[in-house]
Amino acid sequence: MVESKQQWKAWLYLSPAILLLLVFTVWPIFNTLRMAFLDGYGNMAAMGGATFEFGIENFLKVIDYDKFLDCLKTTAILCVATVPVSTALALLIAVALNSIKPLQKTLQTIFFLPYVTNSIAIGMVFATMFNIVGYNPVERAADTWGIINLVIQFFGGEPISWINQGSSYTANIVVMIVYIVWNALPFKILILLGGLQSINKQYYDAAKVDGTRKARVLTRITIPLLSPMLAYVIITGFIGGFKEYSSIVGIFGEKMGPPDDAGRLNTMVGFVYDALEKDRQGLASAGALILFVIILLVTMFNNKVIKKHVHY
Template identity: 35%
Template sequence: MFNKKQSPQNENNENLQTNSSGNKFVDSLKSAFSKTKTVCNNTYLRLRHRGHEESYYYNADGTAKYDINRTLETKKRKFQMNQNLLAFLVLIPAFIFIILFMLYPILNSFIIAFTEDFTWVDGSGSFAISNIINGNSGHWEDMSAVGGEGMVWVEGKYPTSFGLGNFLYLFQNTSYSINLFGQTIGTSLFIKSLWNTFELVIIEVPLTIIVSLLIAYFIHKVKFLRGFFQIIFFLPYVTNTIALGMVFNLLFGSNTSGAIGGGLVNTLFGSNQQWISSGAPRWAQGVVIVTYALWDGLAFKILVFLSGLSTIDKQYYDAARIDGANASTIFRRITVPLLSPQILYITITSFIGAFKMYTGVRAVYQSQSTYFFGGAQGVEWITVVGYLYRDMKEINPLNPGYAAAGSIILLIIILIITAAQFAVSKKRVHY
C-alpha cells in the first residue's frame, strides 16, 4: 500500500495541495513512488501502485481529494473481474479438451453419418464438413467389377450427397440370424449386435445391481474381517481389464477333445463343457461374458453403495427394530428406499456401460483374432460398439459413415432409456 505519510489514504477530507501545473503534481508523486503509474481521467485521478489503486477527485484548481467510495468500488469491480477471469482461465484446458475430443467428434460423426459415400483418405474424416462443401478429392473404384483386382483410388472431384443411406445400410443384408423366442430370424449384423447388446443389458444390469447391493449390505453389516472383504471386492477395480480376461480364459478353459477338465471351472465341477472355445454353445459364451462383466463392474458399485449405506442414520434401524420389522422388511422398506439416489446413479451408469460393452466381450475372446466375437461366423456375441469397430476397421475401412450412423442409433437408444429412468426416478427416488 501507499506510505501513509505521502498518501492521505484513510482521511477523506484531506486535500492534496499541488502546484497549478497538473504535471508537477504527477511528477512529485512519481518521484515519491518510483513504480507508481498515474492515469488522469478528466476530473478523476486514479493512482496505481503494485496492483493497488486509489481514486482522487482532481479539481480544476489543481487540488486533489481522496475519494474512498470510488476507490472501494474500483477495488470491488476489479476483484470480481479478476475472479471471473481466473475461473475462465482454470476452465480453459478442460474446455479445450471437451470441445476437441468430445463435442467436435460428436458433431463430426453426425455429419459423417448423414453423408452418403463419404470417402476416408489420409484422415480426411477429421473435417467431414469440407468433404461435403468441396466434395471428395477422389473416389475408390471397385476394380473387380471390370475384371481387375481390389479397390483403386481415382483422383478427381467426386461429389458427396446428404441422406439416410448409411442408416439404411445397417438394416439391409439379412445374412445373419438371431434366435428370437425359439424362432430363427434372418437379420443384418447390426440388428444382431443390437439384439446381443439388449440381451446382455437385460441380464447383466439387474444382476449387477442386486449382487453389488447385497454384497455392500453384508460388508456393511459384518464387523469381522470387513477390511479384508472390502479389499477382496475392490481388487477388480485396480486390475487391468485384459489381465482379468486372461484369468477368465484360464477359469473357463476347456479341452477341445471333449475330455473332462481343461479350466478351473470344468475341473472343479468335473464337466467337459465348452465355454469360450469356437465350438462352445451360445449360452455358455453368454454366461462367461456376463460373469466377466459382473465381476469387472462390481467393485465400483459396491463402493458407491457402501458409501451410501454409511450415510443412513442408525436410528432408523433402531426404530425399525423396536417396530418389530425383520431383516428382510428393514432391507426392503428402509435400506433400499433410503439408498435410492445411489441406486439410481448406479442403474443409469450401468445401463450406459452395458450398452457400450465392448472390452468385456473382447477380453473374453482375447486369445482369438482381433475382431472375433465367438461362434462360427465370429460374430456370435458381437455388441453394438463391437460392430462399430469391426465395421470401421475391418469391413468398410474406407467409409466410416456406417459406423457413424450406428453410433448415432446407439446414442439415441441410450438417451431414451436414460430419460425414461429419470422419469421413473421422480416417483421412486427419495433424496
C-alpha cells in the first residue's frame, strides 16, 4: 500500500522536471538530428510550408564552407595552446600554495578571483590593456601604446599592434591565449590544490627519510598521485576550449576580429550561432553535431592517452 502511494507521489514530485526536460532537452536531441539531415532546413521556410529532402547536404556544406575550416583552425589552435600552458601553470601554483602556511588562504582567494568575473566584462579590460589609443597623425605614432606595449618597450622590445586595425592573426591569437589562460587558471588551481591536500602525508615523510630530492618528489610522488585530477582538468579544459566563444566576444566584440577583418577569430560555436540567427537551422545543427563528434573524439583520445599515465 505504501509502495503504490510512493509510486504516484514520486511521479508527482518529478513531473515539473520531467516535463521541462522533455521539451527543452529530449526533444532538442531528436529535432537537432532531424534538422541536420534535412537538406537546407530553415525554420521560417518550414513554417511557410516548404519541405526538405532527407540527405547529408548540410554536413557537406559545413565542411565545404572555407570559413568553417577557419573556425575549426582557430578553435584548435586556442585549445592546443591554452590547455597545456594553463595546466602547467596551475600545477606549479597549486604545488607552491600547498607548500606554504602563512598567506595560503589569502593567496588562494586571489587566485580564485578571475573565476567570479564576467568573461565579457573582463575581456573589455584586457582589450584596453592591449589596445593602442589615439593615433596621432602629426607624429605618425600612437598617443599611447597601451600598458602591455609599454612593458614590452621597457624591456627593450618593439610595440606590437595586438588587436587594432592591421594587427596580425598571430598577435590576435596571442592576446586570446593570454586571456583564456588567465581565465582558466582559477578552476584548475582549485581542483589541483584540492587533490594535493588529499594526498597522504606519509608518502612525503617516507621520501624525507630517504632523503629524496624535491624535484624527484614532484615527479615520482606528487604528479602520479595527482594524475586523476590532472586528467580531469585536462579533459574539461579541452571540452571548454572547443566551445570557446564569449571570451573572444569580450575582447573583440561581436565582430569576432579586429576592425578591418571581422570574423577572423570566429570559432565553431560562433559558426553555429551565426547559422542559427540566419535561419539556417539545418546548417547550424550539422555544425553542432560535427562539434559534438570532435569533442567526443578528442575526449576519447585524451582518455586513451591519459589511461596509460593515470594511477587511480
